[in-house]
Amino acid sequence: TQLLEQSPQFLSIQEGENLTVYCNSSSVFSSLQWYRQEPGEGPVLLVTVVTGGEVKKLKRLTFQFGDARKDSSLHITAAQPGDTGLYLCAGVRPGETSGSRLTFGEGTQLTVNP
């Protein structure tokens, strides 16, 4: 059973469109991170959300942590080809004190066509 489910798995859109990707779980997380991975590179941390209901903005990207801290969403406004990549969410389980306790989702592969 996958602890973190990401949807959709694949998304192909035109430049300028808006999109939302989701990261869902039946488990509670003390914090959740979003990474973007471009082809041939490792994942790069975009944001960490900690508080239930928290919203963080990074230019055209808006991240939200669910009130119950079981889910998160990433909304991109006016997508650009440079946004293309694999978006990964990763959660830290409560009670774990080690940074090794990150659980990753399978990712959403986003392609933004010019």
Added chain:
Amino acid sequence: ETGVTQTPRHLVMGMTNKKSLKCEQHLGHNAMYWYKQSAKKPLELMFVYSLEERVENNSVPSRFSPECPNSSHLFLHLHTLQPEDSALYLCASSRGAEDSYEQYFGPGTRLTVT
């Protein structure tokens, strides 16, 4: 450039070969990690080192042997691998295994076992 480098970037090896992957971090971090990334599967944590001591081994087969000679360098020694071991192997570091969940990834080594 995340401050974590990995060599080689690509490696093709036969099942009877012995090879090593190298990771170096220039961030002054105390924790280092090896992950395996396969197609359509979440990132799998393999090993965690904190201050050069292995603190976690996630039931990884003995044909994978990690080594951490100091807090800046991490190796993954490979021998008698199987074709299903073909994957992207990612190294990551963080400030500490206990107090930082934000991990910085290298670009990975794309391994193909023939």
